[in-house]
Amino acid sequence: MAGAIAITGANGFVGRALCTSLRAQGRTVVPLVRTAESSPPDGSRVVGDIGPDTPWSDALKDVDCVVHCAARVHVMHDKDPDPQGAFRRVNVDGTRALAVAAAATGVRRLVFVSSLKVHGEQTFPGAPFHAKSVPAPQDAYGQSKWEAEQALWAVAATTGLEIVVVRPPLVYGPGAKANFLRLMQWVARGLPLPLGGIHNRRSLLALGNLTDLLQICIDHPAAAGQTLLASDDHDMSTPELIRGLAAAMGRPARLLPVPVSWLRLAGRLTGQTPQIERLTGSLQVDIGHTREVLSWTPPWTVQQGLKLTVQDVKG
Template sequence: MADHSILVTGATGFLGSSLVRHLASSDAFSVKAPVRHPRVNFPVGVEILPIEDLDASTNWHAALLGVEFVVHTSARVHVMSETVKDPLVEFRKVNVEGTLNLARQAAAAGVKRFIFISSIKVNGESTLPGKPFSAHDDPAPKDAYGVSKLEAETGLYRLAASTGMEVVIIRPVLVYGPSVRANFLTMMQWLFRGVPLPLGAVHNQRSLVSLENLISLIVACINHPRAANQTFLVSDGQDVSTQQLLKKLASALGKPARLMPVPVWLMHGVATLLGRRDLSSRLFGSLQVDISKNQELLGWTPPVSLDQGLRMTAQHFLESRNS
């Protein structure tokens, strides 16, 4: 019989679905997965629960019965091209009001620990080379998504202080892994097709985190006593430039990296003229994180190296093309 009952929100998402499968493979956990569309294939033993949209009015009573831990991965995610008139209002509905509504009900139901998957955007958008963000830095979000995540974190810590429910905050950097979507998938498609890319002169430093390493830290935070009411940053522990990342990923795909050494200042100027400063920042800027707190407090280090994570991601990409 499982030792712990755990509720995972966002169970059909990139992170949530893999986390559910990982937890369900262990005899230590019985897993509840609230979903909007019950016709989802989960491992045997996962309790699938129908749930409405995540907002301030969602009723979590049935889902929280007997639950000891909550891992909250569900969110309105950051998008590169926002279309709504006031993004912060929309982000707050889900990321702040929806999160705190769930957390208040969790505390009332006797949940021991609430793990919130936040974002490195709470710290900011970029770092100077060799000066990584740490979990102890003052938050400095620059966009509506980051602001909403910080407001949720602040509300959760206030709730922890008033109710005794333990809270753990995890701020991932860019997450990649099998079934990754968005820009990372586009990058793999370009490399696979042999598209020449003007990124051969980009010598920034970026932290990334594989899905496997993020899940490993979440599991460590579920019941480690020293994780209670702490904030953690997470990465693979190895930083790379955009140029190095493309070369490593191309190698994992069994393809040459066709990189042209176009000056960064020129590409940044073109991106600015095209209204894509956000993309320019990701491609050319640095964003590093210091994860030493994880080792010091939890004894946790990334079990999967960057190269291993990229190989697993590339292998899944190649297999999906052949299936």
């Protein structure tokens, strides 16, 4: 079993949950945060902004494994004048600097939370993304995650640092934000949603399933050197997801069978095409490789994950 485990982005959605879960198991956790604001977990070490010059070394003292959750995340309507450069500075250069410092300070393993966006934005029927799918990122965020992975393998090749890459799809759970939170609020309000005519398939990942997988990746001997895809292993259509959320809330699902072509036309007219494509398109993951390498089965069902997610949601 590993010694001290450092978690970057420890006050974020995934990082905070992982710190809590590891400590519940009696593990020694070193939370790493950008600033001391936003009520960071106890014992946090402040590292400042993440980039090529982040002073990681002191923060990694006596650490055996790092789980790198921190990132510049995908945002709609990015206002940075150079989004690609901003993503690269944090997600590529910052990750490379972390790996170099980790190797220099004697860290054994680095687990990198990447993204399914490395593979692209959609899949076709019967052709889910799998461990050997060719990367084809479609936006600056996905591209930066792919470049960060390559930077990590380059450091590993010259230092012996063990690398594990995990590529999750959309993660949901208590504290979920952005589009998932917005969808939950629509359902909670009982609003009629014109999404009943969608027949897609999407893979999601409950926060509890992601933290469970990351914990295994910290210690499992077979995880080193692997790129692992993750999901709940239970794909759903958008209407099925809405019905699941409604059931978890004890509310009716109000779905109108509007043709997908109409939704896409509305998206073009309103400048909301990316959002419509996420609701109507398919994005599936085959986790067979992860199951085989780690003997891993997602411990949380979709129903359990959705129930936990909606507990604090108000319309």
